[in-house]
Amino acid sequence: MTPLRNLREVLGNLAKEVEVLSAVGGAVEDLERPDFEEREDQALNEEERVFDTIFEKSQDGTRPALYRPTLPLPRHKRHLFRYFLDGSFRSFFLGTLLEHERESPIHFAQIGACVLHRKDDGSVRREDLKIRNLLLAGKKRLSPELWNKLENAARMAGLTLVDLEERDIVSGVLSDFDLRNKAAGKVRFEMHNLEAELIRQILPKLQLSQWLVVDGSLQFQPTFKDLEQSGVIKPVLGVAKNFRKDPLFVFGRGPGAERRSIYKLLADLKPYHRTAAFSARQGKLVFWYVRLREQTQVDYPLMGVVKAELVNPSQEAVPSELIDLLSCALVAERSVTPHGQDRRWHAHLYPIFLAERAIKESLVSREVVQQFLKWR
Amino acid sequence: MPEPAERPVIGLSSATANQPNSSDEFHFWLAPEVIVNPFDIVEAEQVAPEGGKSRTFGIVTTLEHSTDAPSHLSNFISNDFGQVSTEPNTVRQGTTVARVAVLSNDRDIYMPVMNDRPVRFADEAGIHAALGIDQVPERYQVPAGLIRMSNGTQAVVYLDSRYILGPEGAHVNISGISGLATKTSYAIFLIQSILQKVENRDRIGVIILNVKHGDLLSIDQPPPRGLEPEQHELWEKLGLTPKPFQNVRYLLPHGKDTPTTGRPNSFRIPERNLFIYAYSLQDTYNKLDLLLSNIPDPWDTVGALIGEITQGLSDPKTGQWGPSGKWKGVHDWQSLLNQRRAFG
Numbered sequence: 001m002t003p004l005r006n007l008r009e010v011l012g013n014l015a016k017e018v019e020v021l022s023a024v025g026g027a028v029e030d031l032e033r034p035d036f037e038e039r040e041d042q043a044l045n046e047e048e049r050v051f052d053t054i055f056e057k058s059q060d061g062t063r064p065a066l067y068r069p070t071l072p073l074p075r076h077k078r079h080l081f082r083y084f085l086d087g088s089f090r091s092f093f094l095g096t097l098l099e100h101e102r103e104s105p106i107h108f109a110q111i112g113a114c115v116l117h118r119k120d121d122g123s124v125r126r127e128d129l130k131i132r133n134l135l136l137a138g139k140k141r142l143s144p145e146l147w148n149k150l151e152n153a154a155r156m157a158g159l160t161l162v163d164l165e166e167r168d169i170v171s172g173v174l175s176d177f178d179l180r181n182k183a184a185g186k187v188r189f190e191m192h193n194l195e196a197e198l199i200r201q202i203l204p205k206l207q208l209s210q211w212l213v214v215d216g217s218l219q220f221q222p223t224f225k226d227l228e229q230s231g232v233i234k235p236v237l238g239v240a241k242n243f244r245k246d247p248l249f250v251f252g253r254g255p256g257a258e259r260r261s262i263y264k265l266l267a268d269l270k271p272y273h274r275t276a277a278f279s280a281r282q283g284k285l286v287f288w289y290v291r292l293r294e295q296t297q298v299d300y301p302l303m304g305v306v307k308a309e310l311v312n313p314s315q316e317a318v319p320s321e322l323i324d325l326l327s328c329a330l331v332a333e334r335s336v337t338p339h340g341q342d343r344r345w346h347a348h349l350y351p352i353f354l355a356e357r358a359i360k361e362s363l364v365s366r367e368v369v370q371q372f373l374k375w376r
Numbered sequence: 377m378p379e380p381a382e383r384p385v386i387g388l389s390s391a392t393a394n395q396p397n398s399s400d401e402f403h404f405w406l407a408p409e410v411i412v413n414p415f416d417i418v419e420a421e422q423v424a425p426e427g428g429k430s431r432t433f434g435i436v437t438t439l440e441h442s443t444d445a446p447s448h449l450s451n452f453i454s455n456d457f458g459q460v461s462t463e464p465n466t467v468r469q470g471t472t473v474a475r476v477a478v479l480s481n482d483r484d485i486y487m488p489v490m491n492d493r494p495v496r497f498a499d500e501a502g503i504h505a506a507l508g509i510d511q512v513p514e515r516y517q518v519p520a521g522l523i524r525m526s527n528g529t530q531a532v533v534y535l536d537s538r539y540i541l542g543p544e545g546a547h548v549n550i551s552g553i554s555g556l557a558t559k560t561s562y563a564i565f566l567i568q569s570i571l572q573k574v575e576n577r578d579r580i581g582v583i584i585l586n587v588k589h590g591d592l593l594s595i596d597q598p599p600p601r602g603l604e605p606e607q608h609e610l611w612e613k614l615g616l617t618p619k620p621f622q623n624v625r626y627l628l629p630h631g632k633d634t635p636t637t638g639r640p641n642s643f644r645i646p647e648r649n650l651f652i653y654a655y656s657l658q659d660t661y662n663k664l665d666l667l668l669s670n671i672p673d674p675w676d677t678v679g680a681l682i683g684e685i686t687q688g689l690s691d692p693k694t695g696q697w698g699p700s701g702k703w704k705g706v707h708d709w710q711s712l713l714n715q716r717r718a719f720g
């Protein structure tokens with residue numbers, strides 16, 4: 001409650017300085033776009049759409065096949081994935097500040113990142129949870145004096161003031177037309193920063209026998225940079241349940257080269273199989289797809305498929321055995337599912353779902369925010 | 377006894393939007409590995425005036441295990457669409473929640489137990505406080521049984537003899553499933569406890585009306601195979617001696633074959649202290665209405681006959697037994713029946 005109390009005080013003082021057009025009911029929740037992960041994936045790989053390099057090598061030197069079987073590797077045989085990280089947020093539009101001819105929307109958001117640790121018996125406990133409270137507005141839309149006052153007030157109240165207009169890779173996918181439109185993207189970007197902090201903190205606990213699974217892409221900075229250091233693959237795997245649908249995969253060279261869209265590539269991917277690992281970012285990143293479930297169990301052929309990412313600092317072909325191992329462990333994560341609780345259940349790893357829930361349970365409810373932050 | 381804060385916490389109280397805690401009931405989730413059974417008595421931390429603490433005692437009525445699966449279908453799907461041999465990598469989130477009926481509070485505070493309050497098994501003193509036994513003076517305490525809880529805590533439960541034998545009351549109600557040999561056994565045990573513990577017990581007489589075949593016709597005998605050591609231990613914990621009843625008299629009814637066989641109308645015949653009883657006409661001439669009370673008599677016809685017989689067999693001066701007039705020859709049931717025939 002303290003953050004809300006402090007925020008109310010900040011807003012109260014603000015209302016004395018400028019005119020405010022308050023949101024309906026005091027605060028309106030910014031709803032998240034369902035395809036945001038896909039758009040993020042596009043934005044992160046904007047300059048790279050065609051992938052023609054299979055970037056893995058077998059120990060026996062054979063040419064890697066396009067599809068490889070990856071039978072599930074359950075926990076009791078080898079418990080590889082021990083830590084699971086996810087981020088979540090809630091964002092509210094509070095109103096529009098009117099300063100003479102200037103105006104700016106003002107938003108309040110709570111972002112969170114959580115790491116769960118899975119014990120030997122399969123039960124999970126919270127390893128770490130961070131929550132941060134944000135106040136967002138357009139810096140250039142307001143006078144420097146007002147912005148400074150807002151900054152000071154936010155700092156005293158334990159809030160982080162964020163400039164809605166500052167460009168970043170996430171909010172950049174959204175139109176500039178309406179600054180309010182950008183808020184959700186900006187909040188997501190800050191959430192990724194918080195996730196990066198947590199990844200940095202958990203890295204020393206990881207080993208090649210104890211991996212961290214991160215929900216989403218590893219390409220966000222500073223995560224990507226952190227994982228690039230030291231020149232060896234760190235035990236961190238990015239798993240995305242939603243990914244861009246526009247890449248093109250090319251096999252072979254010259255006029256005989258085969259081109260496959262992602263739809264074609266995944267339509268031929270059998271259950272408990274993975275695709276070959278492709279190179280991105282000049283080999284600094286390898287990614288591949290794994291089908292977790294039978295196609296008959298889901299409605300649409302692209303359901304039940306996850307995209308896995310590994311940061312590859314050496315920029316050399318990754319051992320196929322490692323990709324196999326990670327994929328087999330991923331397939332084993334298909335049970336338990338959050339079926340009935342999340343429409344993305346088919347590709348949602350249960351411990352990641354639990355991490356998201358742990359965050360959501362720690363955030364203030366929308367009812368409380370809406371009642372507490374009525375402009376008075 | 378360790379202070380409450382030193383005893384392990386077995387869970388935290390839980391109130392939700394759909395299942396709030398009330399003054400009659402509260403819920404708590406069990407910490408992993410904790411075992412609780414229905415009828416365990418627990419205590420929850422409760423508020424008290426001026427920021428103090430009190431304890432609310434309750435008895436566990438139900439235990440429910442719930443998970444985050446919204447339907448059974450989700451569980452089916454989570455096990456690879458019906459594979460019975462799947463071992464999930466992550467255990468589905470679930471918890472066992474106990475529902476507790478409030479018994480009492482040690483400071484008479486009946487506010488609902490708040491959320492996230494520590495819950496512990498009650499110790500012996502707590503069990504006594506919960507059941508009000510600590511209010512019964514020792515001289516009136518009758519051992520009525522032993523509570524044994526899931527954590528091994530045991531506590532003797534006492535009844536107040538003033539409510540069993542008077543003057544405050546004189547009634548014990550024992551209920552249970554029929555056929556399990558528990559209600560009668562308990563009644564016999566309680567009688568034994570009373571006869572061993574209450575004041576002035578040599579002034580107590582016990583009358584048992586036997587409807588149990590031959591079960592109660594050997595209460596003055598030790599069990600043929602003796603008592604098991606565990607049973608002995610239970611009696612000793614109650615401060616009682618397991619022994620047969622003394623000064624027992626068995627009154628068995630006279631049957632139609634008794635004149636010829638000499639045996640009472642009973643499937644089993646006790647070895648000793650046996651008496652055969654019957655209701656003679658002289659004993660019952662003025663209670664015939666009770667003997668024939670099960671006969672429907674809408675026009676009071678039987679009532680009139682009974683009145684005639686009673687009057688005939690009573691001494692007109694004293695009202696005691698004294699057949700006179702045409703009833704002079706009636707002295708037993710047979711002659712009464714003959715008299716009936718004589719009257720036609």
